[in-house]
Amino acid sequence: MNRFDFTPYRRNTVGFDRLFDMLENARGVTQGDNYPPFNIERTSETEYLVTIAVAGFKPDEIDITAQQNQLVVAGQKKVDGNDNRDFLHLGIANRNFERRFQLADHVFVRGADLADGLLIIHLERQVPEELKPRKILIGGTTPTIIEHSDEKKKGGKAA
Known part of the structure; x- marks a missing residue:
């Protein structure tokens, strides 16, 4: 098994402990x-x-949970006691599942849709105003907030 030592990165960074723990646990x-x-x-x-x-799951058989920085999607097939079908070939998986996704800070679930056997979950990153980059004018008393999208539209320069 390949081992990657995160110690040098842990020594030179502050506040990234959760990221390094997640990378080490992913092994x-x-x-x-x-x-x-x-x-x-x-x-x-x-x-x-x-x-x-x-495929094969109904909306009431799927549970979507967003908690802190984790999104959990679980599917529980309901057992139908009246199902007397005799399959000659059963190739569509009907087993229960659970998928976990680590979400970055400030990423929120905005909604979910189920159509054509695909569950689509809409996520949005919303950075609070106080965490957005600010341009500090020399001699100024109030910092000016720089929007990321405005920087790109103005060719990398912000007012």
């Missing part, structure tokens, strides 16, 4: 847990989509 994750398959897509500077293939 133990098995590669065989790929059900259900999913995509993570960035749709804009601040918006993301998590798409999970949940």
Whole structure:
């Protein structure tokens, strides 16, 4: 197993303990847990989509929980006692699942949709005003807030 020593990074950074712990804990994750398959897509500077293939699941069989910096999606198939079907081939997985996603700070779930066997979860990053970059004028008493998107539109220079 490849080992990567984070000690030099831990010595030179402050407040990234959670990130290093997450990277170290990810080493133990098995590669065989790929059900259900999913995509993570960035749709804009601040918006993301998590798409999970949940064929055969109904909306009431899926539970989405967002707590602190974690998103948990779980599917529990309801057992139907009246199901007397005789399958010749059963290729569609109907097993229960749980997917966990670590969310960055200030990333919130804005909604979820289920269509065509795909569960789409809308995420948005909202940085509070007090955490946005500020330009400090020399001799000024009030710092000026610089918007990230304004910087790019103005060619990297902010007023």
